[in-house]
Structure formats: structure tokens, C-alpha cells
Amino acid sequence: MKNYAGREIPDILLEKGKMSPYNPLITNGLKKKESLSSAERQRQSRKIVDSLEKAVALSGLQNGMTISFHHHFRDGDYVVNYVIDRLAEMGFKHLRLAASSLTNIHAPLIRHIQNHVIDSIETSGLRGELAEAISKGLMDVPVTFRSHGGRAYAISSDQLHIDVAFLGAPSCDPFGNANGYSRDTEDTSACGSMGYARVDANYADKVIILTDHIVPYPNIPFGISQYQVDYIVEIPEIGDKNKIMSGATRYTNNPRDLLIAQKAVDVIAASGYFYDGFSLQTGSGGAALATTRFLREKMIARNIKANFALGGITGQIVKLHEEGLIKKLLDVQSFDLDAAESLKNNRFHQQIDANYYADPFSEGSVVNELDVVVLSALEVDTGFNVNVLTGSDGIIRGAIGGHQDTAAGAAFSIVVAPLTRGRNSSILNHVNTLTTPGDTVDVVVTDQGIAVNPLRPEIIERMKKAHIPLSTIEELKEKAEKIVGIAEALPFEDQIVGIVTYRDGSILDVIRKIRNDH
Amino acid sequence: MNRLRRTMLFVPGNSPGMIRDAHIYGSDSIMFDLEDSVALGEKDAARHLVYQALKTIDYGTIEKVVRVNPLNTVYGQDDIEAMVQAKVNVIRLPKTETPQDILDTEEIITSIEKKADMEIGSTKMMAAIESALGVVNAYSIAISSNRLVGIALGAEDYTASLKTTRSLDGVELFFARSQIVVAARAAGIDAIDTVFSNLNDMETFEKEIRLIKQLGFDGKSVINPRQIDVVHKIFAPTxxxxxxxxxxxxxxxxxxxxxxxxxxxxxxxxxxxxxxxxxxxxxxxxxxxxxxxxxxxxx
Structure with missing residues (x-):
């Protein structure tokens, strides 16, 4: 038959409907566009929608669906509260909120949970009033906690299906190229990497970008690409950039944190994983982040350079990069504004998404290439199991983050914690909440002693050779108990308020309701 | 082996958290302070706290020093009595000006040791020299008692008594420092330098440590754990x-x-x-x- 352009196409090619003859009237998406200038097209972009309400209507969001958010603004985030307030006004009910994490600023969600706007939550962590309310039984459905790698895997494998993603972006062009900074303007509310949001953009059915900076096309480099974005809404403010660096990512001058960091660096230097070309990650928390400072001296003294640093990237890490001590940076989350600035300016500072970072089943997960990781802990037990979710009062006050992922992936994992916190020992017989299994934790470093996991006898040998004094984990526990005694068991009730999943999606532990008067 | 006294960490006697963890930072000595860092209304509480800490907390091999209030205050004698009974290693006497100050303190210590059935002389002493008169008398102070293990310079009061102020290069302390080192060496005891209180100026701090090391001092009083490693590194041999x-x-x-x-x-x-x-x-x-x-x- 002849196609629309008048060319003869053999019928045999068209049999069984496998291929079709050219006809632009049918596939009208391929018709030549009106000859509008690029500027005109940007003005008329159908992706920019007047209001969030309109974007929500266009997205087809229904009661009971799953909506998602990222936490790249940490305590400075305005997006979650803004969106849920609007959805509540619009009358939505029974939504599942799947955020990469939630922080202190999200206390207003309590009301929306009470009013059944939100019925269930998936997150890496919870803090502040919201966390306390949930610990005391606010929700009928337990919160599902996932690590960053576990969340990426759950989303990409559709175990966690996202209907509509609401992603705040410090810059976005009219076609949806969005990023955590902009090379067009200096005054964006920069958050740096959009690593967690990129997973949502990849897999959600509909993606709505909320931005306070529409910049000219093309907004490159982009974190989220235009082909993933359905709608763009401009709002006055998406976040407070000065609060990106929140408590968990603070710069410490606390002598105890610094002592722990120094000891951790001595352990790294003796571990066998401190060699020219090694790689490292420092988790959030004062002592863990501070290891970078002491590592620098050791690297210079031994003439060692790192090939890459991974993870939450900090200004400290950036300094080492700019000094030539760390060759490349892989950044799923920028911990402070210096890191965000570096992502914008440094060529070998690369933004990565959470699947690339830590997905346990992806074809290439950087955590598996990592030599050394330094992680914090709220509690450790004599089986080297770690709790990073619930405090000594049994109330949720933390996040799994990449803890499980890096502990399992890195060749050498160090957990740092003060031996005692206030009147409590950090080392227990059994952690109150299991978030990272002990067989993935190699060393526990405290201000008053270091214990190596007996599963790593070669590490014990190396530490001895380097004259690093070791204790057993039981000895550390006894030392702490000598100072602060043994805490009474926490008054947990039967109701389950949280489900702690492992990175493969399996259930690792549950968090129970803490008695209300506690 | 002689005891090293490169660093003596000041710990306010009214701060339970700091008293509990004072030993973890690796200073050679810990100096619990009952004097200037404790307000008048808290003198007895601090004395009680430090007494209990010395009795219960295992500070390991670190030398335990207590800076007591001067004998001419109403707290001095009670301080000494409690600390000797708690078996502190060293009583540090502030504002020492004459050998008589040492002898007066020694007399009290000896009587408490006798009463408590302790070995006479087991409690050592250290004298802080903090005035022009004290500096002039440095040698006679240094040889005044067998209990003395060292003399230390207290620069704040000393510069005030000189009618001058502290400078970054410490030129106003040069004579006092040298005098104290010479007196200590002549008496066969240690010389400890004064504190450096600007925590954020590590560069000047390092310069000062190099200076006092060169002058012959055994070590320095430090006010924050962050200063300990810096001193130890500079005092370390190559x-x-x-x-x-x-x-x-x-x-x-x-x-x-x-x-x-x-x-x-x-x-x-x-x-x-x-x-x-x-x-x-x-x-x-x-x-x-x-x-x-x-x-x-x-x-």
C-alpha cells in the first residue's frame, strides 16, 4: 500500500499489524511543531500550571493513593507541609505519604493524620513532635521505615508504587529540567544533590515539580530531566537554605566527639583499608563527620589520596577534594551549603541517585565499592547490632538513612558513639530497636574504648599490631554500666507503631508504642 | 620513670559531666578546680562533688591534682582536709608568694595524713606563682617542701600585678617564665606553664608551646581537651x-x-x-x- 507520503510499502511488512505505514495524522505527536520561537514555547509551556490545585487535578490523584516527597531540605523544608495543607483543603483522604525522610519541621502532619488525610507513612526516619506523637500511638497503621537503598529498591521494583511525586526543586526550567542549584542564578535556595528525588522522578506515575525559581531553558546540569516531569508549579518559597545543615549534619567542636573521631581515624589508619586510592563515606552525626578533619592529617602524613568519597557530602569532604586529597565525589545528598556549592562548581563532584548509591539489587551500587564508612549510633549491643531510630526513652528520633546500606556494602564499617549519653549506656545487651544487623558492623569506637567484631579476627590482629588498645564489646558495656548503672526496661505497650525493614524489604524489627505518660 | 606533666587539664569542680569524663582525653594530669571557676555559693557543693569523684571514679594512672582555695579564705582548710582524705595525688596551692604559704599548707596536710593514718608525705604539693612577689621568691618557694613536685606560672594575676596586660607573643611573661624554670630546675622539680585561653587561636597556642618547650618547661596547663593533643605533639620527640x-x-x-x-x-x-x-x-x-x-x- 502507499503510505501518507505516497511511498509504496510492501504489504508483507504490515501483516499482523507489527509495523504501520507512515501517517502523521494518526501519530499527531510527531507532526512538525508550529514554528514558534523557543522563547515563545517556554512561555506557553503546558507543564507550568497556575496552581498546585490544578496540577493535582491534572495528575489524577485519588483518595487512598501514594504521594511522595524528598528531604533534601531537611529542617528547612516547606514543601511537604505546603502540599499536604492544600490536599487537605481539597478534601483528600486516606493518602499514603512516602517521603525519603521526615524531620522536625513536619509536626503539622499530626493534624492531617488525625483528620485521616494521611493514613500511612513510609520514611527513612522521623524526628521531633511528629516522631513523638507516632511513638505514642498516633497512627492506626505502623510507619514503614526503609533505608535509602531499601527505598530506592522498593520503588524501582514497584513494591512501593508512587502515584504522584511532589518534588521541591531550587531551580526548574519550563520543561521540567530541575536541580538542587542553578547556574543561571546565585540566589536559589540551594540544596545541592537531588539524589533521593531522582528515584521518585524515575518511577512515579506523575511528577509535579514545585519550585521558587523558574529559570530559562535548558537548566543544565539537571538532576531531574524534563522527560520525567509532568507538571511544574511555582510557589513563593520551597525551603530555608540556612536550615539544610540541621542537627544531624552539624560541625562539632565538642571535645568528646572530636576524641571519638580521632580514635576512629586511628582505627581506619590501622585497618588495612587506608591505602592510596581508597574510598570513604562519613555518616551524619558530629563525631562521624569530624573524622574527615583528622583523616586529612593522616592522609598527608602517609601520602595517601582517596579515589572517591561517597554519600552525604560535607564541606569538610569538599575541602579535601579541592586540596586534591580526594579525587572524586559521588553525592546523593549535600549535607551543607558548601557541598551544594561544590556540586555546582567542581567538575568531579557528581550527583547520583539513590539506586546508584545503595540499591541492594541494582546492577551497580556504589556502597559495594566502598572501602571505609564511619557511622553513628544511638545504641549498640553486644552483638554489634545498631539502633539509629529510637532514643533511650524509646521514642523515635532518628533515621536509618544509608546506615544499613553502607554497613553491608563497605569493606570496613565503623560505628562511633559516646560510651554514655546522659545517664544511659550506649552499649546494651540488646538494642531497643534493631536497624543495622551486627554482622555488618566491624568496629565500635567510643570515647572510652574500641571493640572489634569477633567476626573480623584479621582486623583484631591489625589493630594489635598498630598498638591500638582494644576492649571486648562486653567490657565496654561493663565500663559504661559502672558509671551510669543499668537502665530500667522501657515501658513499651503491644501496639506496633513502626516496622523497620532491611534494605531487601524484609522485616528486621518492629517499634512498639511507648506508654503515654513516659 | 619520672612522671610526665606535659598537660594538666583544668576541670571546674562544679561540673559533674566534666568531672566524670575528665580522664578520657589523655592528659598527663587532671586539675579539679575548687578555686576561681567555682562561685562562692557553690564552694561546698564543688568540694563535695570532687571528693566523691576522687573516691569513686577510676581515673587510671592519670595524676589527680586539686586546686584548693587559698588558706586566707574560709574555704582553704576544708578543701585541703577533704582532698587529702580523698587521697588526691597533689594539692595545688594558688597565689603562692612566700615559702611560708607552702609551710602553712604542709602543716595542715601532715596533720590530716596523721589523723587519717596515711603515710606522711604521700600527698604531694604544687605551687602556683601568680604575682611579682611570688616570682621573685620562686627558688625559695621551690625548695620549701619535699612534697613539692612542681611550680606553675599563673599569668593572669601575674600580669595584673606587673601593671601590664597579656600580649600574643608573651614578652611580659619572659622573665617570670625563665625564673620559674630556673628555680624549678635548681630545686629538682617540674615547671608548668600558664593556660592559653583563646581556644580558636590554635596558631598562637602552638607558637606558645614551642616557646615554653624551648625555655625548658615540662608542660602546660590546658583549659580544653582540644588543646591536649597539640601540646603532646609538640613535646613529642622526632x-x-x-x-x-x-x-x-x-x-x-x-x-x-x-x-x-x-x-x-x-x-x-x-x-x-x-x-x-x-x-x-x-x-x-x-x-x-x-x-x-x-x-x-x-x-
């Missing part, structure tokens, strides 16, 4: 110095084995002071974690 000291000591051992009184190294005779310095160097290297005698025994 690899080269350690190596040379080891060679001198092995030459000495060889001479001893041969029954020879003369030590020779590379054809040169080694004098007694050089031998002593080599020994001191190795002690410092061990304390600094730069030399492990047990490693060499294996070889």
Missing part, C-alpha cells in the same frame, strides 16, 4: 631524636655489660647529661605512642 637516643642507650648497655665506665658511640665519648637526655627522650617517646619497647624485645 623519629630522628628517638633513633639517636636508642643508639646512645644501647651503647650504654654495651658499656655496662663490658663493665666499662665510659660510654662510646661512633668513637666519641658520651657524657652523663647526654645519657640522661636520651633516657628522658625515650620516656617521652613511649608516652607519645611513638616507641613501643615490647616491639623491640621481640626483634
Amino acid at each position: 623519629e630522628k631524636e628517638i633513633e639517636k637516643a636508642l643508639r646512645i642507650l644501647s651503647a650504654m648497655k654495651e658499656a655496662e655489660e663490658k663493665g666499662s665506665g665510659v660510654v662510646n658511640l661512633d668513637g666519641k665519648m658520651i657524657d652523663k647529661p647526654v645519657l640522661l637526655r636520651a633516657q628522658r627522650m625515650i620516656e617521652m617517646a613511649v608516652a607519645s605512642g611513638m616507641y613501643y619497647p615490647e616491639d623491640n624485645e621481640e626483634e
